[in-house]
Amino acid sequence: MSRVPVTSSAAALALGDDALVLSHRLGEWAGHAPVLEEELALANIALDLLGQARVLLSMADGTKDEDELAFLREERDFRNVQLVEQPNGDFAHTIARQLYFSVYQHLLYGQLSRGTSPFAPLAGKGVLETAYHRDHARQWTLRLGDGTARSKERMQRGLDSLWRFTGELFRPVEGLDEVDWAALEEGWTEEVRSVVEEATLDMPHGPRVGAWSAGAGRQGLHTEPFGRMLAEMQHLHRSHPGATW
Amino acid sequence: MSSKDWPLWEVFVRSRRGLSHTHAGSLHAPDAEMALRNARDLYTRRSEGVSIWVVPSAAVTASSPDEKDPFFEPAADKPYRHPTFYDIPEGVRHL
Numbered sequence: 001m002s003r004v005p006v007t008s009s010a011a012a013l014a015l016g017d018d019a020l021v022l023s024h025r026l027g028e029w030a031g032h033a034p035v036l037e038e039e040l041a042l043a044n045i046a047l048d049l050l051g052q053a054r055v056l057l058s059m060a061d062g063t064k065d066e067d068e069l070a071f072l073r074e075e076r077d078f079r080n081v082q083l084v085e086q087p088n089g090d091f092a093h094t095i096a097r098q099l100y101f102s103v104y105q106h107l108l109y110g111q112l113s114r115g116t117s118p119f120a121p122l123a124g125k126g127v128l129e130t131a132y133h134r135d136h137a138r139q140w141t142l143r144l145g146d147g148t149a150r151s152k153e154r155m156q157r158g159l160d161s162l163w164r165f166t167g168e169l170f171r172p173v174e175g176l177d178e179v180d181w182a183a184l185e186e187g188w189t190e191e192v193r194s195v196v197e198e199a200t201l202d203m204p205h206g207p208r209v210g211a212w213s214a215g216a217g218r219q220g221l222h223t224e225p226f227g228r229m230l231a232e233m234q235h236l237h238r239s240h241p242g243a244t245w
Numbered sequence: 246m247s248s249k250d251w252p253l254w255e256v257f258v259r260s261r262r263g264l265s266h267t268h269a270g271s272l273h274a275p276d277a278e279m280a281l282r283n284a285r286d287l288y289t290r291r292s293e294g295v296s297i298w299v300v301p302s303a304a305v306t307a308s309s310p311d312e313k314d315p316f317f318e319p320a321a322d323k324p325y326r327h328p329t330f331y332d333i334p335e336g337v338r339h340l
Contacts, residue, residue, distance in 0.1 A: 035251065037272055037283040044286050139278060 004091050008118050009060050010079070011175030013069075014218055015119070016056030017080035020070055021226075022101060023049035024233055025088055034091055041136055045098070051055040061113035075220075075227050082217040083165040085226040089158065092151065094160030095140045102133035103191050104169045107184050115178040138195050145199025152201065159196065160204045167208030168217060253302040254280040256287075261294035271302060 015203055033039035033169035057066040064072075088094045109130055111125035144155040170185040196203050237243075251273040257266035276281035278321040280299040289295050310317055320326055 035273065036289070037274060037279075040286045041283065136282065139282065143275070143279075 009177045011173050012056045014079040016053050016060055018079050018084050019049040020053035021080045022084035023053060024229060028088055045133050052126050062223035071234045075222055075230055077220060080217050081168045082223050083220060085229060086162060087225045090154055092144050092154035093158040095137055096162050098137035098164055099141050100162060102130055102137050106134045107187050113181050117178055122232045138164050142196050142199045145201040156201050163204035163208060171218060195245035247309040251275055254299045255302050256284040258288050259278060259296040266298055
């Protein structure tokens with residue numbers, strides 16, 4: 001992997017951590033999904049994201065490999081947005097998180113793939129994967145939102161409770177200078193709104209960076225469940241440092 | 246999950262270089278849209294350029310195994326059924 005400038009390194013860490021952390025969360029569904037087919041779909045998405053994370057993390061730091069970055073960094077050194085570290089909750093909660101993030105990632109990769117940054121090749125490939133992720137989230141939002149009274153209520157609850165983590169998505173990331181963040185936010189809002197309304201749900205309202213803790217994942221400030229997730233993810237590597245696998 | 250809400254679908258896949266759709270297997274899905282997406286995950290691993298058909302299993306009428314003989318036994322003693330005993334004229338290609 002070619003070395004990238006330092007500013008890009010920060011960006012690689014941000015994008016790579018997003019993909020890594022969400023991939024881990026989706027991996028937690030293995031064996032627990034509502035049906036076998038959905039198990040496959042979630043695992044597929046997790047694998048796509050893990051693939052992106054591997055490329056991005058190996059671009060991030062010339063001195064550390066992807067494993068060191070994934071397994072030996074403290075919570076405060078992770079640069080993912082807080083949205084992706086949120087626990088799975090019920091299926092609707094997971095789908096709401098997928099909808100918010102996949103629309104964001106798809107639009108972001110779309111912009112990057114048309115640019116000249118070191119991320120353009122990865123984004124060009126990732127844009128196809130994220131199109132599928134977005135489609136999967138859309139399909140399930142429509143079914144749950146326009147399903148039974150109970151699934152509708154749960155889907156709405158998922159969208160509402162994760163809403164306060166969406167503001168962070170549009171904060172400019174150091175090193176991604178060519179991204180038009182205002183256009184990204186506009187496109188995201190429009191797309192999410194059209195899915196939410198088609199699913200006969202209400203667009204969440206209220207602050208998009210609500211609680212004191214929300215909105216600082218890119219600075220290394222994370223929500224409480226993230227520490228427990230990392231403990232599980234990093235346990236083996238920390239118990240046997242330096243082992244090859 | 247009841248089988249009424251998640252009926253069985255038959256999946257036919259044509260690979261990128263394939264000439265026809267081949268039966269690949271079956272899966273459960275709530276509707277055709279989801280069946281297509283599940284088929285993509287299960288049977289194509291997302292290789293580009295493939296075509297997928299999904300058909301509700303209930304829509305497939307199969308020949309009965311009991312009637313196999315009358316259905317499929319070729320009438321070998323009626324050679325006029327096998328158009329093999331004429332010469333192909335020169336100049337006719339791709340025959």
